[in-house]
Amino acid sequence: AYVSNPSILILDEATSSIDTYSEELIQRATETITKGRTSIVIAHRLATIVNADKIIVMDKGLIVEQGSHFELLRNENGFYKRLYDSQFAVEKAE
Structure with a gap:
């Protein structure tokens, strides 16, 4: 995603077994990378998608x-x- 700058992203969220701090970092990075593009996020933890x-x-x-x-x-x-x-x-x- 960082190299080709696609207009559509498909992400399989992988925060199901990490600590809260790491989850927060991943969520912030996900928000940054998905900004301004269509994103399909497969989520296991609903906190990941509350702002969708x-x-x-x-x-x-x-x-x-x-x-x-x-x-x-x-x-x-x-x-x-x-x-x-x-x-x-x-x-x-x-």
Whole structure:
């Protein structure tokens, strides 16, 4: 990405098993490299995508929801909301 300056990036986020400090550094670098271009980010930790313009939520290969972070959180019974709540409950417990 640094050499060819593509207009579209596809990133597989790899922060599932790193410490919080390193995750923050990676998130900042990701925000910098994705600025001004179309980016598809495959995320395992939802903190990585909270600032995305549009989030597409998939379950078993099917799109089950889409919207911004805040739009998706408004759906109390939504798949994204349940994932978000469970991820952040675990992080708070750590």
